[in-house]
Amino acid sequence: MGRVKDDYRSLSGTQKAAIFMLSLGDDHAGRLFEMMDDDEIRELSQAMAGLGSVNSNIVERLFVEFADHLSTTGSLVGTMDSTERLLAGSLSKERVDLIMEEIRGPAGRTMWDKLGNVNEAVLANYLKNEYPQTVAVVLTKIKPDHAARVLSLLPENYAMECVTRMLRMEAVQKEILDHVERTLRNEFMTNLARTARRDAHELMADIFNNLDRNTENRFMSALEERNRESAERIKALMFTFEDLTRVDSSGVQQLLRHVEKDRLAMALKGASDDAKDMFFRNMSERAGKMMKEDMESMGPVRLKEVDEAQAEIVTVAKQLAESGEIVIAGSSEEDELVY
Structure with missing residues (x-):
């Protein structure tokens, strides 16, 4: 041993x-x-x-140190420039350029593939400051559905100028196409990668959200002793199953259509009375009765299984919120919903 x-x-x-x-x-x-x-x-x-x-104390200290470093110093978060300098010390310029191109921005083998994975609002905001001819070239190189969404977000007169250029456009010379690609790569994609860098506290909040309840409480208590300010910021950014009580009735009903009934039953076994009441209020009487019967038939369940089920439902809720299908109100007065 x-x-x-x-x-x-x-x-x-x-x-x-x-x-x-x-x-x-x-x-x-x-x-x-x-x-x-x-x-x-x-x-x-x-x-x-x-x-x-x-020893369990060693494991706990390791995780607390990791959380503390990531939340306070940002020592685990590099930059595009520092990464490129590090690679340049051991790799050829050609390999460095190729690697950096792959990690600068959205996924895709070519520049046009990458642009296809950029949010249309972000892309439109960049293109509105470019020459109409440049925009016309870009819109003819990306997928039509994506181009349509970008075009609809541009100022109307400017958009019509771009449409006119697209209609008149003949075969684009390779030199012009190469110039547009270089500009997009060196300016737009690089800036996009820099501005998209995630806040360390947001990252830690996501990590803490995925810990089981006992581990989360233990780490949070330890972090509060070392850095209360960071602990409070992480708490404010965390989203838990109990936060679903801030979803309105139509949102809860939408959520119910996207979660499996057996996983919801497991999640509700360890939920607060407020959370249980919220879900039951948004079910039919028959569905609520069946859900309660399913919960009773489970008998005692492990806390870990409850946490996993709640985490799955929270993930679904976040996805629905990001797509605009439900609204999760904030805890402040400014975020309260008015009917």
Whole structure:
């Protein structure tokens, strides 16, 4: 049996990473392994195999340190410039340019593929400051449905000028097309990647949302002792199952159509009375009665299973909110809904 790890200061970076991976569980760890190369997987696997028993206090301290660093110093968040400088130290300029092009902005093999994955409002806001001829070239290179949405968001007179240019357009010379691509790559995509960088507290809130309830409470308490301000910011950004009580009736009914009944029954087993009442109010009498019977027939359930079911439903609610199908009111007076 391996020796017990009980001295945090003696752990190497690789050993910390190994403990972190083992703590994440199979699904999350598997997704991270998919992003590593063979040498990284081999080194990390060797460290994991040699850990032996690790004291729970060591695991807790590792996660608290991770949360604290990410929330306060941003030391785990790099920039496009620092990444490019790091790559330039060991790779050729051609390889660096190719790699940076892939990570600057939306996915896609070509520039036009990438533009097709840019939100139409963001793209229209950029294009409205370009020459109509440039906009005409761009709109003829992206998919028609995407081009239509972008066109509808441009100022009307300007949009009509772009349409006129598109109608008159003949074959675009390769030099012009290359120039437009370079401009989009060097200006628009680079700025898009920089402005889209996520706030560290938002990232930590998402991570905490995916912890089980006991672990979340433990880490949050520890973080409050070390940095109360960051802990409060993370709390404010977290979205939990209980926050669904801020969804209006039509939104709850929409949510009910998108969640599986057995997962909702599991989630409600550990919900507050307010959350239960909200869901039952938006069901028919017969559906509510059946739901209660399903919950009773489950008997005692594990808290972990309740947390997983609630997390699934929260994820569905967030997706519906992002697509505009439901509205989740904020907790402040400014966000209250008026009927």
